[in-house]
Amino acid sequence: MEIHARWTKILKDMWNNRSRSMLVILSIAVGVAAVGMITNGSRILKRDLYGAHLAGNPSQLNIYVSPFQEELVTAVEGAREVEHAEPRRTVGALVYDQKNWEDIRLTVIPDFDDIPVNQLTLEAGSPTPSIREVLLERQSAAGLGVEVGDEIVVEMSDERRYALTVSGIVHDLYNSPYAISGEASGFIKMETLEWLGETPYYTYMQVSVSENQTDKEYVLATGEMIRDRIIEPAGYRVSRTDIPGYGSEPGEHWAQKPINGFLLILQIMSVMAIFLSGGLVINTVTAILTQQIRQIGIMRSIGAVRSQITQMYVVNILVFAILGLILAIPLGLLGAWGIGLLAATFMNFNLGPIDISPGLLILQVVLAIVMPVAAALYPIMAGTEISIYDAVYQHGLMSKNAEKHGLINELLHKLRRLSAPILLSLRNTFRNKTRLAFTMVTLTLAGAMFISVFSTRTSLTHQISEVARYVNYDAAISTPGGVNKYTAEREALRIPGIEIAEGWALGSATVIHSDGVEGTDIELVGLPYDAATIDPDMIEGRWLTQDDDWQVVVNEDLLDEESEIHVGGDLILKIDGMERTYQVVGVTSKHLSGERAYISYSTFGKITGRQNEADTIRVRADAGKISNASTQDELADLLEERFENAQLSTSSADTQHAIFSYFTSAFDIILLILIIMAAILAIVGSLGLTGTMGINVLERTREIGVLRAVGASTNAVRQVVVTEGVVVGLISWLLGAILSAPTGFVLGSAVVNALFQTDLAYKYSFIGLGIWLVIIILIGVLASLAPARNAVLLTVREVLDYE
Amino acid sequence: MTKNNGSKQTEQLISLRDLHKDYHTAAGPFPALKGIDLSVDRGEFLTVIGKSGAGKSTMINVITGIDSPTSGEIVIDGAPIHAMTEDQVARWRGDNMGVVFQFFQLLPSLNLIENITLAMDFRNSYPLKERKERALHLLEQVGIAEHAYKTPSKISGGQQQRVAIARALANDPQLILADEPTGNLDSRTAAGILDLFEQLVDQGKTLLLVTHDEDIASRATRTITIANGRIVNGHVDGN
Structure with missing residues (x-):
């Protein structure tokens, strides 16, 4: 087949410069694949998680009520505003997993054949458990290593143990999964709960409203209506009404807000990858045109x-773009599958088919075609604008810019003590400043993002360690239902090695606004004013003192929710139906606990009628410092044993390090994805540097020939090229280090805000800075090795031929 | 005095009127051409000689349209080159003029045939299927058809210049301009190239050749000498 000579030229040029062609193709592919990976990953997550969530008819409202029977729900369902209501009760117990006793929550569902909201999906066995049977959530079953037909042993709060047969395995999308909460989950019928020694009643109802299901105000108003017109007139007390999830809107998945926030961050990073790819395309196309200026002149002649x-050059770019696209589509799909798989494992949902939507395909095609062509258009127009005379006769001679004596050039010319090859490398680095700038921007952004990810991790770790102030104990054990504080403390102190034991009382309260309207539900903590297991970071005001009775200290989370609250002002709290006014004396920092108010232990007893009772006992082995992890574990075991023997609690004890490792492992998955994105940016950056170094060597062929002619050894030539690559890397590292301070703050804040809806206590990661330094030096060396090899292979004769 | 060109047309092909070209240098404007007036007839073999820096390459560059004059007129076969845009000149040059450079300036990625067909491609001057055949014919004409599928780096400098001449003939132009075409070749190879040029003139082409070698100039039908941007000797006899 005859083909026009100009297209032959383009194809042959591409083939003859395979490495550079691959650089451009990979640059396009990486950027477009990153967009595909994130966009498709988000789409798959939304389809498979949110879609499945919606399919199970999610409730929009939880109403927590004093013990009630099913008839109350029938009355609630009778309201015009209510579509469905279902009573439930969840009790905590322990389950033996062949090695340890683990926490399990057993949820009572009245009718397994008709679950109107938050439906379970049967995965194995029977959908309807009989008495003495349990349906296990699939992650819990896998975690406990049990299958349908197996028996599990549960220990209830009265310490009696029961064997339950696993009659089925179900998938529950409406509660935090085992992988996140570390708590197993099972579903039983009321008769089973009764057999387990519990009184048969329900404690909360899940409600779906009949209209405006996504209208938060309407849903909350419906909740108030149900409380005021149906539940409370029937003689029951509503302790709390809320929308399920972490800041979710009605009907949304419980983690939808944090997930969406995180996906937005990834999308911003993928857009950055596209911009970096574009920069790389500009850089490489400029380089191609620089190299071909003389040929352009000849063609015009x-x-x-x-x-x-x-x-010709636009078609050249289009060929690159199409090849980049061909690579990007499967790469993006692979990445989306990876993200989907990670999310599915973590969030406990079923990953559907990994396909690509027509919209995303179009987006990728448009990005792959438009981005490189748009990026290359300016260099192409500028490159073809040159006159034939300049192209043929002036190109390759010393450029006018080289004559300019800028500040950098002057500084470099003052350096005399360095060896000649090093000096040459340094001066070479700044010869083509435009190209240097493009490479620098790419590497700097990649570096800034990389360090930012590490800073985000450091900040999160710091945030968690700040929480340590509020869980300033070695171990703590809860005493459900309350025990005598002094008895419990005395028992704890009998354990050898325990120096401090503190009983705290926990309860709930509702903030009442000055106009009488109910506000935020909060956790109320009654503790000794001189508690040793808390070291609050006071943002404003002061901590509790011995004389404080009707004074409270609130946390910053509550301040965010209730703008009326201020130090020195009044706070009306409704506790057990009684409203009382307290004075706010201080505000503590946020500590990932939700909204809280601290009050004197004795006052707590008075207002709740639970004098001398404690709900949790916190212990420390040493008043001076927190013990190490193994000591904490030992103390926890001793505490559990002692409290069980003393019939105070059968709960498992928490340790400070276990709380932290739970948080850290959750963050690590998120940070892993962020690091993958930073690595993509680093790959784009290293491709840019490789391209730049290749072109630099090509442009300086004559100079390298001269170096060889005057006796430069192979090592000396290699050193000149590699040093230049490393110098570029080091400068970008320095710029990246500076830029990463603000970008790290923005990324860290976005991640923390997405996950916890709270502000970040920012910490810069010097470890990240150090790791990036090593990586950038490696990139500098590796990116310049191939060009350096080409340079040392040049003979003086070849150089003369070149000219 | 001119050679006897037999039946060749003697009408004017190139007309230069008061041609000036100034270059802007750091030391101020440098006049490379200071009012050149020249006529070249069809079928002439004109050499332009002069010392380095005299302005001979500048003159040939403004005639080819590779560089533009500061003032003055260049009319070739009735076409006002000085008034054309770069693209118009490029089209006109592609159709009517072959340019041969000192350093051959072949495209390294293309083989010899493709280097020649590229010129036809840009001007769309022959049907696609005929281009290769014509390129081979031109390579035969310059005596290196056996290397047709090699890339320029695989042949000698003299052979590369022959390819450059074949490329200059690709669109069958009436005028060929060559700037020091033998400047980069040994004397034996240079002689072969000059023979080739003479054959072209014998075939009716008009040849304008820049050189600093008076021996080469002696083979032309007419020679002009340029010194300091001016024609100082308009008519020098050939052999």
Whole structure:
């Protein structure tokens, strides 16, 4: 087949410069694949998680009520505003997993054949458990290593143990999964709960409203209506009404807000990857045109008009773009599968088919075609604009810019003590400042993102360690239902090695606004004013003192929710139906606990009628410092044993390090994805540096020939090239280090805000800075090794031929 | 005095009127051409000689349209080159003029045939299927058809210049301009190239050749000498 000579030229140029062609193709592919990976990953997550969540008819409202029977729900369902209501009760117990006793929550569902909201999906066995049977959530079953037909042993709060047969395995999308909460989950019928020694009643109802299901105000108003017109007139007390999830809107998945926030961050990073790819394309195309300027002049001298030349290079870019796209689509799909798989494992949902939507395909095609062509258009127009005279006769001679004596050039010319090859490398680095700038921007952004990810991790770790102030104990054990504080403390202190034991009382309260309207539900903590297991960071005001009775200290989370609250002001709290006014004396920092108010232990007893009772006992082995992890574990075991023997509690004890490792492991998955994105940016950056170094060597062929002619050894030539690559890397590292301070703050804040809806206590990661330094030096060396090899292979004769 | 060109047309092909070219240098404007007036007839073999820096390459560059004059007129076969845009000149040059450079300036990625067909491609001057055949014919004409599928780096400098001449003939132009075409070749190879040029003139082409070698100039039908941007000797006899 005959083909026009100009297209032959383009194809042969591409083939003859395979490495550079691959660089451009990979640059396009990486950027477009990153967009595909994130966009498709988000789509798959939304389809498979949110879609499945919606399919199970999610409730929009939880109403927590004093013990009630099913008839109350029938009355609630009778309201016009209510579509469905279902009573439930969840009790905590322990389950033996062949090695340890683990926490399990057993949820009572009245009718397994008709679950109107938050439906379970049967995965194995029977959907309807009989008495003495349990349906286990699939992650819990896998975690406990049990299958349908197996028995599990549960220990209830009265310490009696029961064997339950696993009659089925179900998938529950409406509660935090085992992988996140570390708590197993099972579903039983009321008769089973009764057999387990519990009184048969329900404690909360899950409600779906009949209209405006996504309208938060309407849903909350419906909740108030149900409370005021149906539940409370029937003689029951509503302790709390809320929308399920972490800041979710009605009907949304419980983690939808944090997930969406995180996906937004990833999308911003993928857009950055596209911009970096674009920069790389500009850089490489400029380099191609620089190299081909003389050829452009020759083509014009034999009759080519500018539009023909422009067309040739645009087609060249289009071929790169199409090849990049061909690579990007499967790469993006692979990445989306990876993200989907990670999310599905973590969030406990079923990953559907990994396909690509027509919209995303179009987006990728448009990005792959438009981005490189748009990026390359300016260098192409500028490159083809040069006159034939300049192209043929002036190109390759010392450029006018080289004559300019800028500040950098002057500084470099003052350096005398360095060896000649090093000096040459340093001066070479700044010879083509535009190209240097492009490479620098790419590497700097990649570096800033990389360090930012590490800073985000450091900040999160710092945030968690700040929480340590509020869980300033070695171990703590809960005493459900309350025990005598002094008895419990005395028992704890009998354990050898325990120096401090503190009983705290926990309860709930509702903030009442000055206009009488109910506000935020909060956790109320009654503790000794001189508690040793808390070291609050006071943002404003002061901590509790011995004389404080009707004074409270609130946390910053509550301040965020209730703007009326201020130090020195009044706070009306409704506790057990009684409203009382307290004075706010201080505000503590946020500590990932939700909204809280601290009050004197004795006052707590008075207002709740639970004098001398404690709900949790916190212990420390040493008043001076927190013990190490193994000591904490030992103390926890001793505490559990002692409290069980003393019939105070059968709960498992928490340790400070276990709380932290739970948080850290959750963050690590998120940070892993962020590091993958930073690595993509680093790959784009290293491709940019490789391209730049290749072109630099090509442009300096004559100079390298001269170096060889005057006796430069192979090592000396290699050193000149590699040093230049490393110098570029080091400068970008320095710029990246500076830029990463603000970008790290923005990224860290976005991640923390997405996950916890709270502000970040920012910490810069010097470890990240150090790791990036090592990586950038490696990139600098590796990116310049191939060009350096080409340089040392050049002979003086070849150089003369070149000219 | 001119050679006897037999039946060749003697009408004017190139007309230069008061041609000036100034270069802007750091030391101020440098006049490379200071009012050149020249006529070249069809079928002439004109050599332009002069010392380095005299302005001979500048003159040939403004005639080819590779560089533009500061003032003055260049009319070739009735076409006002000085008034054309770069693209218009490129088209006109592709159709009517072959340019041969000192350093051959072949495209390294293309083989010899493709280097020649590229010139036809840009001007769309022959049907696609005929281009290769014509390129081979031109390579035969310059005596290196056996290397047709090699890339320029695989042949000698003299052979590369022959390819450059074949490329200059690709669109069958009436005028060929060559700037020091033998400047980068040994004397034996240079002689072969000059023979080739003479054959072209014998075939009716008009040849304008820049050189600093008076021996080469002696083979032309007419020679002009340029010194300090001016034609100082308009008519020098050939052999």
